Every structure is written in structure tokens, then in C-alpha cells.
Amino acid sequence: MSQQKPSKKAARRAATEAKRRKEKTKRYFIFGGVAVVIVGLIVFAVTRPEPVELEGLETFADLAGGHLREGDPVPSYNSLPATSGLHAASPAFCGIYAEEIPDVVQVHNLEHGTVVVQYQSVITDDDRTRIEEFARVKGTHILVAPRADLTHPVVVTGWTRMLRLDIADLEAIDVFYDRFAQRGPEVGVPCPFQIDQTLG
Numbered sequence: 530m531s532q533q534k535p536s537k538k539a540a541r542r543a544a545t546e547a548k549r550r551k552e553k554t555k556r557y558f559i560f561g562g563v564a565v566v567i568v569g570l571i572v573f574a575v576t577r578p579e580p581v582e583l584e585g586l587e588t589f590a591d592l593a594g595g596h597l598r599e600g601d602p603v604p605s606y607n608s609l610p611a612t613s614g615l616h617a618a619s620p621a622f623c624g625i626y627a628e629e630i631p632d633v634v635q636v637h638n639l640e641h642g643t644v645v646v647q648y649q650s651v652i653t654d655d656d657r658t659r660i661e662e663f664a665r666v667k668g669t670h671i672l673v674a675p676r677a678d679l680t681h682p683v684v685v686t687g688w689t690r691m692l693r694l695d696i697a698d699l700e701a702i703d704v705f706y707d708r709f710a711q712r713g714p715e716v717g718v719p720c721p722f723q724i725d726q727t728l729g
Contacts, residue, residue: 583692583701583704583705583708585692585693585694586690586691586692587608587690587691587692587693588689588690589607589608589612589613589689589690589691590607590613590689591613591688591689592606592607592613592614592615593613593614594613594614594615594616594636594640594715595615595616596615596616596617596618596637597615597616597617597618597633601615603632603633604633606632606636608686608691609678609679609680610632610635610645610647610684610686611632611633611635611636611639611686612639612686612687612688612690612691613636613640613688613689614636615633615636616632616633616634616636616637616640617631617633617634617636617637618637619634619637620634620635620637620638620640620641621634621635621637621638621672621724622720622723622724623638623643623669623670623671623672623720623721623722623723624664624671624673624722624723624724624725624726625661625664625665625672625673625674625724625725625726625727626672626673626674626675626724626726627674627675627726627727628674628675628726629647629674629675629676629677630645630647630672630674630676635672635686638720639687639713640688640713640714640715641670641718641720642670642687642688642709642711642712642713642715642716642718642720643670643671643672643687643710643713644670644671644672644685644686644687644705644706644709644710645671645672645673645674645687646663646671646672646674646684646685646702647673647674647675647676647679647683647684647685647686648660648673648675648676648679648682648683648684648697649675649676649679649681649682650675650677651682652682652683652696656696656697657697659697659699660673660683660697660699660702661673661725661727663702663703664722665722665725667706667710667722668721668722669710669711669719669721669722670710670711670720671706671710671722679693680693681693681694682694682695682696683695683696683697683698683702685701685702685705685706687705687708687709687710687712687713688709688712688713688714690709
């Protein structure tokens, strides 16, 4: 018995139905993909670590710059350590110091976008070593030095900026460095790591 061929109308209907099913499947894939992306974005937003807030970050009025001439009196600054103002004609080499760096010198470094990390003797040797290693890793535009008259165990400064810390919080120091290093009034002045007085 011969099989009857489907009519043209039935064939068109079958083709239309197949096309509809194909488009429906395609839409499911598109919607599913979009849903996966949205869920992924939500999960990322919920689980990602929050950026570190620099609690206690201080901003001081800009006293501008300019070089002191030989014999000029030491200027009055509006912060301790100083964060802007008149300064010595030559900055310090960037690196690690075993002795204090005078304000008139380090302000010149700040003008070039150097971040200065100073600490009191109350911090532990381990914390001091961690700060020094941090400076070596950064390798540019950073000064580390002791200072006796600080109001906090660790104080970090940039041009017109200061962060006082009760502990050697390297995460906060790192955020400060990323935000303010090489952002002084005189941008583009190099200050490579050139001195390390801990090496004797």
C-alpha cells in the first residue's frame, strides 16, 4: 500500500511549526544566558571585598611651595609632619632612613609626589621591618623614617594629606600610596629608591 504524500499546506504548517520551535529554543538560550550574567553580577556585587576606607584621612590647606634660600628661617607649617609649604632647595633621596628627615626637606619630596611614612620607636621591630619591606617593593616615590614627635605610632603624608595610624596598618598605607603617590604639584619628577640605611 503506497504512503500518501502530505499536502503542501500541511508541509508549510509543519515547517512553520519547526521554525517556531527553533525560535522558542533560541529565546530560551538567550534568556538563560542573560539570567546567568545577572546572577553572576549580583553574586559579585554581594561578595566582593569593600574598598578600604581611609578612616581619619586629613586634608590640610595648601601652603603652596617654593624654595628657601640659605639663611631663611624655618617656616611655620599647618601640620605636623608638614604637608605643604616652603622647603629646602633639594629633596631627600627616596628610600629608607635610620634618622629623622627635617620637614623642610621632606616637603620638597611631597611636592614631587613622594609618600612619606614615619614611625615612632613604640612600634615593634617586626612592624618596622614590614613597613621597610613595603617601601622596597614599591620602589619609587616613598620615604620611610623614624620621628619622635609624632602624635601617633605611624603617620603617612602626601601633599596636603595625612593619615595617622595607631598600628602599622599596611593595607591602609598601601591605599594611601595608591591614591597619592606621584600626585604632588610637580608631577613627573622621578624619585627612585636610592638609599637604604638599614643595610648599614
